[in-house]
């Protein structure tokens with residue numbers, strides 16, 4: 001009896017070890033299948049459990065974009081065009097879902113396909129483009145490249161397949177997006193985007209050009225504390241108050257001029273102009289418009305936001321899978337330096353006719369006067 005009991009125990013133990021080997025193998029196969037299917041791409045999302053977006057943004061950027069980044073030059077150079085000066089400012093990017101791959105053939109499988117973006121946030125620099133993209137990424141039908149690809153301004157010679165391979169995989173019905181604010185001021189960008197797809201939807205986050213210029217200056221100043229004063233860069237002649245339109249921080253705010261270039265290639269119906277101010281004061285309202293424009297169900301709503309008093313901006317309530325709320329990183333919402341009021345007034349006067357022209361062209365009054 002003792003012996004037969006032993007045999008039963010022995011067989012049971014063997015069976016148990018076979019079952020555990022089977023399950024281990026199953027786990028390994030499942031993992032490989034999962035990765036080969038491209039779902040491992042979404043792993044960086046786990047990093048979003050950080051309180052701010054700083055860490056994931058910078059790590060992903062370094063890992064995947066090191067070979068793309070030209071050496072940064074921070075001092076404004078009046079001999080360069082607005083577009084080249086603009087292109088130097090690499091935004092703190094976010095999650096990158098797809099690394100550039102060799103071969104250029106888009107990977108397609110049952111879990112998604114790398115597609116060209118159907119919608120692009122083309123501008124404006126310091127308008128609130130990062131906030132908009134991060135808010136949109138809550139939507140289950142939006143997948144976006146976190147870093148700024150700068151394809152249509154800097155890396156166009158790498159070819160469209162290179163660009164497509166930067167994109168995250170999407171399922172049917174999902175929208176692929178990217179944001180590169182310098183496209184708005186890049187002369188060649190409209191024709192290049194149209195060559196990719198003339199049906200592309202274009203989103204422009206606009207902000208009072210005076211505040212935008214100060215924000216732009218603040219960003220450059222943060223990287224280069226020896227920068228001359230705002231007024232000495234903005235004014236060609238302090239006594240006459242002549243504005244220096246060759247300074248990119250000023251030029252970018254001439255929205256009507258830049259839009260004119262875009263309207264040569266795209267009809268107005270392809271654009272959505274988002275108010276950068278309202279994106280801060282009422283993000284849910286502005287996100288409603290954006291989702292409608294993109295043909296998405298209104299998923300992102302007031303319940304996703306709270307106003308963070310310390311940050312002074314709306315932040316995201318605990319996103320799914322995250323233990324903490326999420327604000328944008330330190331490079332968003334920097335305190336601006338004090339600029340003499342007469343300089344700001346001079347700039348306001350300078351921009352007024354351009355703003356009015358922009359209101360006419362866009363059919364929206366942003367109330368910047």
Ligand SMILES: Nc1ncnc2c1ncn2[C@@H]1O[C@H](COP(=O)(O)OS(=O)(=O)O)[C@@H](OP(=O)(O)O)[C@H]1O
Pocket residue numbers: 091092124125126127128129130131181214215216218276279280313314315327328331332333334
């Ligand atoms: N929710 C939230 N959190 C933080 N910051 C916010 C938010 N919404 C809009 N903004 C404004 O976004 C400004 C930066 O704009 P961008 O993201 O377009 O800058 S960049 O061009 O990508 O560098 C940034 O400009 P500064 O305040 O001058 O730093 C903010 O004013």
